[in-house]
Amino acid sequence: MVADRLAPFGATIFTTITALAHEHQAIDLGQGYPSWEGPDFVKEAAREALLHESNQYPPSMGIGILQRAIADRFLVTSGIEVDPSAEITVTSGCTEALAATFLGYLNPGDEVVLFEPAYDAYPVGCALAGAIPRYVTLHAPDFRFDETELRAAFGPRTRMIVVNSPHNPTGRVFDRAEMTLIAELCQEHDVVAVTDEVYEYITYGTEHIRMATLPGMWDRTLTLSSIGKSFSVTGWKTGWAIGPEPLTRALRAAHQYLTFTTPNPMQHGAAAALKAPESYFSELRSMYQAKRDTLVAGLQAVGFQATAPEGAYYVLADHRSFGFANDVEFVRNLITNIGVAAIPPSAFYHRSTEGDHLVRFAFCKDEATLRAALERIARL
Ligand code: PMP
Ligand code: GLN
Numbered sequence: 530m531v532a533d534r535l536a537p538f539g540a541t542i543f544t545t546i547t548a549l550a551h552e553h554q555a556i557d558l559g560q561g562y563p564s565w566e567g568p569d570f571v572k573e574a575a576r577e578a579l580l581h582e583s584n585q586y587p588p589s590m591g592i593g594i595l596q597r598a599i600a601d602r603f604l605v606t607s608g609i610e611v612d613p614s615a616e617i618t619v620t621s622g623c624t625e626a627l628a629a630t631f632l633g634y635l636n637p638g639d640e641v642v643l644f645e646p647a648y649d650a651y652p653v654g655c656a657l658a659g660a661i662p663r664y665v666t667l668h669a670p671d672f673r674f675d676e677t678e679l680r681a682a683f684g685p686r687t688r689m690i691v692v693n694s695p696h697n698p699t700g701r702v703f704d705r706a707e708m709t710l711i712a713e714l715c716q717e718h719d720v721v722a723v724t725d726e727v728y729e730y731i732t733y734g735t736e737h738i739r740m741a742t743l744p745g746m747w748d749r750t751l752t753l754s755s756i757g758k759s760f761s762v763t764g765w766k767t768g769w770a771i772g773p774e775p776l777t778r779a780l781r782a783a784h785q786y787l788t789f790t791t792p793n794p795m796q797h798g799a800a801a802a803l804k805a806p807e808s809y810f811s812e813l814r815s816m817y818q819a820k821r822d823t824l825v826a827g828l829q830a831v832g833f834q835a836t837a838p839e840g841a842y843y844v845l846a847d848h849r850s851f852g853f854a855n856d857v858e859f860v861r862n863l864i865t866n867i868g869v870a871a872i873p874p875s876a877f878y879h880r881s882t883e884g885d886h887l888v889r890f891a892f893c894k895d896e897a898t899l900r901a902a903l904e905r906i907a908r909l
Contacts, residue, residue, distance in 0.1 A: 531656075531657060534656045534657075534659075535653060535656055535657075538649070538652070538653055538656070541649055542649065542872055542873070542876040543559070543560045543649075543872070546559040546560065546860070546864075546870055546871075546872055546873075547559060547560050547870075549864050549865075549870065550864060550870035553864050553865050553868065553870075554868065555863075555864045555867075555868045555869055555870040556868060556869050556870065556898060556901055556902040556905065557870045557894075558869060558870060558871050558890045558891050558892070558894065558899075558902055559870035559871055559872050559891065560872075560891070561697070561758075561763070561842060561843065561891045561893055562763045562764075562891075562893065563761040563763070563893040563894070564893070564894040564895050564898050565761060565895060566761070566762075567760050567761045567762035567765075567802075568760060568761070568802075568805075568809075570801060570802075570805075571760050571762065571798050571799075571801055571802040572762075572798065573801075574797050574798045574800070574801030574802070575765075575794045575795055575797055575798030575801075576794075577797070578793060578794040578796075578797035578798070579794040583793035583794055583796075583797055584793060584794070585793065586789075586790055586793070587790050587791070587793040587796055588790065589781075589784070589785050589789050589790050590614070590617075590618050590619065590781065590784075591617065591618060591619025591769070591790075591791070591796060592619070592793065592796045592797070592800070593613070593614070594797070594800045595619055595769075595796045595797070595799055595800040595803075596613035596614060596617045596619065597613050597800075598799070598800040598803040598804055599613070599617050599619075599769050599771065599803060600612075600613040600616075600617060600771075601803070601804075602803045603752075603771055606729070606739070607739045607741060607742050608742065609741060609742065609747065611771060615774055615777065616771060616772060616773065616774060616777055617769055617770070617771050617777075618769060618770045618777055618780060618781055618784060619767070619768070619769050619790075619791050619796060619799075620755075620767075620768045620769060620770060620784060620788070620791060621766050621767070621768070621788045621791045621792075622755050622757065622765075622766035622767065622768045623725060623727050623753050623754060623755040623757075623768040624650055624766070624768070625766075625768065625784070625787060625788055625791075626753040626755075626768050626769065626770045626780070626784075627650045627651070627654050627723070627725065627753060628650070628654055628657065628783070628787060629770070629780045629781075629783040629784040629787055630654075630723050630751055630753070630770065630779070630780050630783075631654035631655065631657055631658040631660065632654075632657060632658050632783040632787070633779040633780045633781070633782045633783035633784070634688070634689065634721065634776070634779040634780065635655075635658040635659075635660040635688060635689065636658075636659075636660075636688075637658070637659030637660065638659065638660070638661065638686065639658075639660045639661070639686060639687075639688040639689070640660065640661045640662075640663050640684065640686040640687045640688060641655050641660050641661070641662050641663065641687070641688065641689045641690070641691065642662075642663050642665060642679075642682045642683060642687060642689070642690040642691070642720075643655075643662045643663070643664055643665070643690075643691050644664070644665050644666075644667050644674060644691075644692075644693070644696070645664045645665070645666050645667065645877060645878050645879055645880060645881065646667065646698055646699060646845075646874055646877030646878055646884060647662075647664070647691075647693075647877055647878075647879065648693060648697050648698075648725065648877065649876065649877070651691050651693075652879060660688070660689075661686075662879070663682040663684075663687070664682070664879050664880040665678050665679050665682045666678065666878075666880060666881045666883065667696070667699055667701060668883065669845075669847070669883050669886075669887065670834065670836060670847070671836075672696070672699035672700075672701045672845075673701075673707070674707070676710060679710065679711070679714065680714065683714050683717075683718045683720065684718075687718050687720050688720060688721065689720060689721050689722075689723055690711060690714075690715060690720055690721075690722050690723070691722075691723050691724075691725060692708075692711060692722055692723070692724045692725070692740055693724070693725040693726075694708075694724070694726070694737065694738070694840070695726075695728035695729070695731060695732055695737065695838075695839065695840025695841040696728075696840070696841060697727075697728065697841050697843060698841075698843045698845050698872070698874055698877060698889040699838070699843075699845050700837075700838020700839055700840055700841050700843055700844065700845065701838070701839060701840070702732055702735040702736075702737055702839040702840040703738065704735075704738075705736075705738055708738045708740060708743060709743060711740070712740065712743040712744070712745065712746050715746070715749055716745050716746075716749070720749070721749045721750070721751065721776065722740045722746065722749060722750045722751075723750075723751045723753065724739070724740045724741070724750060724751070724752050724753060725753050725754075726739070726752060726753065726754045727753075727754050727755050727757065727758050727759075727768075728758055728840055728841040728842070729754055729759065730758075730759045730810045730813055730814065731758060731759075731813065731814065731817055731840055731841055731842055732814065732839065732840040733814065733817075733818050733821065733837070733838070733839060733840060734839075735839040735840060737840065739752060740752070741771070741772075747773060748773050749776075750772060750776075751770050751771070751772035751776050751777075751780065752770070752771040752772060753768065753769070753770050753771075754768060754769060755767060755768030755769070756768065756795075756798075756799040756802055756803075758841075758842070758893075759802070759810075759813070760799075760802045760805075761893075762798070762802075765795045765798065765799070766791075766795070767791055767792070767795040767796060767798075767799045817842055817892070817893070820842070820892040820893070820894070820896070820899060821837055821838065821842070821844070821892055822837065823892070823896065823899050823900070823903075824844055824890060824892040824899055824903070825837045825844055827899070827900075827903035827906070828844060828846050828890070828903075828906070830907075831903075831906055831907050831909060832850045832851070832909075833846040833847060833848060833850070833888075834846065834847035834849075834850070835847070842891055842892050842893040843889050843890065843891050843892070844889070844890045844892060845874060845887050845888070845889050846887065846888055846889075846890065847886055847887060848886065848887070848888045849886045851909055855873075855875065855885040855886070856873035856874055856875050856884060856885050856886065856887060856888055857873045857875065859873070859888055860872070860873040860888060863888070863906075863909075867905050867906060867908055867909060868905050869902045869905050869906055871888050871889055871890050871891075872888070872889040872891075873888065873889075874887045874888065874889050890902075
């Protein structure tokens with residue numbers, strides 16, 4: 530049964546660490562949720578929908594105004610014009626888009642190329658579908674992949690690669706040469722690229738390249754994202770998939786029976802959000818850049834090896850100067866004795882043990898929380 534296949538994964542690391550953080554009243558730099566509420570114009574739109582109209586089933590593939598708003602943003606950010614009703618599917622978060630893609634597209638025994646550290650939903654998605662992950666390590670400290678290792682991961686049974694950029698937890702934003710190599714391998718081996726772009730707007734001076742825009746890639750790419758990170762509403766669980774009709778059809782086959790649809794008021798809120806002016810997105814970036822710089826400087830000052838991420842809102846720091854056996858021991862001490870929660874990244878590694886000497890801190894927190902956490906961390 531599926532539960533047996535999922536048993537090795539146990540509880541998600543986010544659930545485990547969040548519970549431990551509460552128990553010890555630790556300042557939570559673990560799970561990646563903002564310490565503030567989303568913008569008023571976004572919440573107002575959802576509230577209006579909730580109070581006045583939209584409390585019954587929306588269409589299974591998403592409400593028209595949200596499909597349209599997703600298509601409009603995609604045109605602005607990629608130059609690609611899509612058919613909103615045929616090529617966009619609204620899902621219950623990027624998580625459901627991922628699950629529906631794995632279940633709808635993969636056959637048991639298919640191979641999927643995953644970069645590690647890998648966000649937990651990818652290996653679990655493979656397990657759900659009976660597919661086999663082939664890992665390619667992003668090597669610390671700069672978290673680039675080795676071309677030979679990537680080439681070796683592709684074979685006759687490879688059916689899909691998952692590309693998460695900006696990347697959780699390393700903060701890498703893959704550059705054009707890296708994306709082009711991935712695209713070439715996809716075409717050489719007739720492989721589909723599934724991109725997880727939930728941090729698409731959180732980049733620090735590095736261009737976010739969409740795989741779907743590279744030559745020959747629209748037809749073999751499903752672009753997944755969601756509203757949670759871009760608008761600081763991670764609890765809304767409203768996401769989408771953009772892709773050509775044959776790939777969309779595979780995902781929809783699973784989506785219509787997994788969740789059927791996504792809560793209607795949240796879809797209205799998301800539609801309003803995506804109509805935000807460009808200034809909204811540049812302010813989001815500069816807000817996060819300041820937080821990134823505060824956290825990186827603070828961690829370096831107390832003795833971590835840490836470099837500033839190119840995107841997303843995590844710092845993956847090297848804790849070896851503090852003398853703990855591994856990341857789990859380090860985080861246990863950090864939560865119980867220092868009062869700060871973080872994520873042990875070994876949970877994201879499957880092939881290499883490089884995660885053991887790293888720790889992930891989230892900086893999607895207000896300035897006072899970051900400063901208070903750094904003061905406690907200084908006690909290390
Ligand atoms: N992908 C990545 C890389 C993430 O960090 C997250 C975190 N929430 C998700 C997917 C899940 O997105 P959602 O909340 O929209 O399901
Ligand atoms: N994406 C969030 C993180 O990496 C967690 C999401 C979850 O709890 N599943 O922190």
